[in-house]
Amino acid sequence: xxxxxxxxxxxxxxxxxxxxxxxxxxxxxxxxxxxxxxxxxxxxxxxxxxxxxxxxxxxxxxxxxxxxxxxxxxxxxxxxxxxxxxxxxxxxxxxxxxxxxxxxxxxxxxxxxxxxxxxxxxxxxxxxxxxxxxxxxxxxxxxxxxxxxxxxxxxxxxxxxxxxxxxxxxxxxxxxxxxxxxxxxxxxxxxxxxxxxxxxxxxxxxxxxxxxxxxxxxxxxxxxxxxxxxxxxxxxxxxxxxxxxxxxxxxxxxxxxxxxxxxxxxxxxxxxxxxxxxxxxxxxxxxxxxxxxxxxxxxxxxxxxxxxxxxxxxxxxxxxxxxxxxxxxxxxxxxxxxxxxxxxxxxxxxxxxxxxxxxxxxxxxxxxxxxxxxxxxxxxxxxxxxxxxxxxxxxxxxxxxxxxxxxxxxxxxxxxx
Amino acid sequence: xxxxxxxxxxxxxxxxxxxxxxxxxxxxxxxxxxxxxxxxxxxxxxxxxxxxxxxxxxxxxxxxxxxxxxxxxxxxxxxxxxxxxxxxxxxxxxxxxxxxxxxxxxxxxxxxxxxxxxxxxxxxxx
Numbered sequence: 001x002x003x004x005x006x007x008x009x010x011x012x013x014x015x016x017x018x019x020x021x022x023x024x025x026x027x028x029x030x031x032x033x034x035x036x037x038x039x040x041x042x043x044x045x046x047x048x049x050x051x052x053x054x055x056x057x058x059x060x061x062x063x064x065x066x067x068x069x070x071x072x073x074x075x076x077x078x079x080x081x082x083x084x085x086x087x088x089x090x091x092x093x094x095x096x097x098x099x100x101x102x103x104x105x106x107x108x109x110x111x112x113x114x115x116x117x118x119x120x121x122x123x124x125x126x127x128x129x130x131x132x133x134x135x136x137x138x139x140x141x142x143x144x145x146x147x148x149x150x151x152x153x154x155x156x157x158x159x160x161x162x163x164x165x166x167x168x169x170x171x172x173x174x175x176x177x178x179x180x181x182x183x184x185x186x187x188x189x190x191x192x193x194x195x196x197x198x199x200x201x202x203x204x205x206x207x208x209x210x211x212x213x214x215x216x217x218x219x220x221x222x223x224x225x226x227x228x229x230x231x232x233x234x235x236x237x238x239x240x241x242x243x244x245x246x247x248x249x250x251x252x253x254x255x256x257x258x259x260x261x262x263x264x265x266x267x268x269x270x271x272x273x274x275x276x277x278x279x280x281x282x283x284x285x286x287x288x289x290x291x292x293x294x295x296x297x298x299x300x301x302x303x304x305x306x307x308x309x310x311x312x313x314x315x316x317x318x319x320x321x322x323x324x325x326x327x328x329x330x331x332x333x334x335x336x337x338x339x340x341x342x343x344x345x346x347x348x349x350x351x352x353x354x355x356x357x358x359x360x361x362x363x364x365x366x367x368x369x370x371x372x373x374x375x376x377x378x379x380x381x382x383x384x385x386x387x388x389x390x391x392x393x394x395x396x397x398x399x400x401x402x403x404x405x406x407x408x409x410x411x412x413x414x415x416x417x
Numbered sequence: 418x419x420x421x422x423x424x425x426x427x428x429x430x431x432x433x434x435x436x437x438x439x440x441x442x443x444x445x446x447x448x449x450x451x452x453x454x455x456x457x458x459x460x461x462x463x464x465x466x467x468x469x470x471x472x473x474x475x476x477x478x479x480x481x482x483x484x485x486x487x488x489x490x491x492x493x494x495x496x497x498x499x500x501x502x503x504x505x506x507x508x509x510x511x512x513x514x515x516x517x518x519x520x521x522x523x524x525x526x527x528x529x530x531x532x533x534x535x536x537x538x539x540x541x542x543x
Binding site: 003005006008009010012013014052054055056212216219220222223226227232235269272273276277280283 | 427428429430431432433434436438441442466467468469470472483485486492521522
């Protein structure tokens with residue numbers, strides 16, 4: 001049975017590996033993309049008639065490679081074109097090809113393709129756009145819509161990114177252990193960026209699909225590299241965060257804080273997968289930033305009611321993260337846990353020194369305002385909330401803080417009245 | 418005769434389906450399952466999480482080795498199974514066909530069950 005849903009999913013699933021291999025052959029992104037596109041068109045014609053091939057990915061690579069070689073020949077006006085029917089020989093050609101495809105090389109193909117998209121010279125937005133276009137296969141129109149720019153602008157952005165990569169010359173040989181580890185770090189960061197782009201936008205936005213896409217890429221990477229604890233951590237982190245998607249915004253699109261979320265709306269399946277991965281990663285005794293963040297998310301996920309949250313353990317985990325990856329944002333997050341364990345005064349003490357470094361950070365002022373409010377320092381709280389609103393990235397963020405402000409105003413009105 | 422109908426599929430493909438496609442498939446499957454339950458032929462069934470969440474315990478000369486990932490690196494993975502109570506293999510294959518019509522590109526291994534331990538936990542204990 002070759003139904004449309006299966007065919008589409010098979011083409012999507014094959015894409016990273018197929019394009020990864022085609023990039024290795026042709027050492028050029030555009031050629032690889034065109035070759036894959038060509039192979040997909042042929043698949044849509046051939047599969048419903050001849051039945052799906054035993055190995056769709058190998059089929060697409062082979063057909064894509066032949067198609068690209070054809071067009072090179074055509075351009076060079078060399079040798080006569082092979083007849084279209086030659087594709088029907090695939091059944092014979094496929095078997096030895098599959099055997100020849102070295103599993104390790106395949107893995108590195110996907111890793112390289114992802115790595116190409118997160119070249120350090122590329123600005124973050126270009127990395128995300130490129131990964132979504134090339135690896136995930138989202139259309140330029142879809143990506144443009146999600147980023148609220150015109151299709152032409154996005155097309156240009158992607159073309160420019162590709163040109164930069166072409167100049168950068170990524171190594172095509174199988175990477176050594178150190179190089180592979182570096183690629184993991186860069187790729188994990190890029191996948192998490194894609195995720196966060198969707199996560200911060202919220203469920204109703206066109207960007208929300210990025211979360212699912214990032215999870216799909218992480219699962220793919222983890223399937224290829226089964227024993228990497230940080231990839232387990234990254235996948236778990238995203239699964240556990242994404243599990244809360246349905247509860248994070250109310251019907252008006254406003255942010256619902258963790259404590260106020262209807263936990264019955266959390267996705268149990270995603271949580272189960274996330275928790276299983278956290279457990280698996282812990283067995284390696286090689287903690288890393290993603291694993292720690294996943295462990296924190298797991299503590300939230302395990303709390304059936306907000307009161308059951310193990311804040312002391314969260315505080316300890318953030319302390320570990322601070323050591324591994326010192327950053328004012330991590331300290332800010334830790335302060336939230338400290339606020340729960342030791343009270344708002346201790347938490348405020350902890351974040352005051354961060355002011356100069358986080359002076360442009362929305363969450364700093366939101367969190368600071370909340371601590372001040374809890375301490376009854378309403379006037380200072382009001383100022384902090386005002387600063388937060390000025391720095392908000394989304395309407396939902398601003399609206400959320402505005403509700404805090406309204407509450408403050410109502411309370412002071414009630415006191416004075 | 419009890420059979421296990423084991424579902425194999427490429428999980429990359431299954432997990433690449435859109436949410437809508439996946440939900441549509443599960444709805445179609447529910448209809449078939451409902452009918453089979455009413456006919457008294459379908460017992461428990463379950464769907465597994467992806468093999469990336471699997472851990473394998475493999476016998477070795479000393480302590481068993483704990484390995485990340487599924488038992489075998491194959492193109493198609495075990496994604497779940499149904500337990501059915503039928504008169505013979507033909508009937509089990511008919512059910513597999515019905516399930517297959519509702520699902521998307523799966524392969525089924527139909528295998529007789531030798532020993533079946535039902536869930537003996539008391540409800541209060543779960």
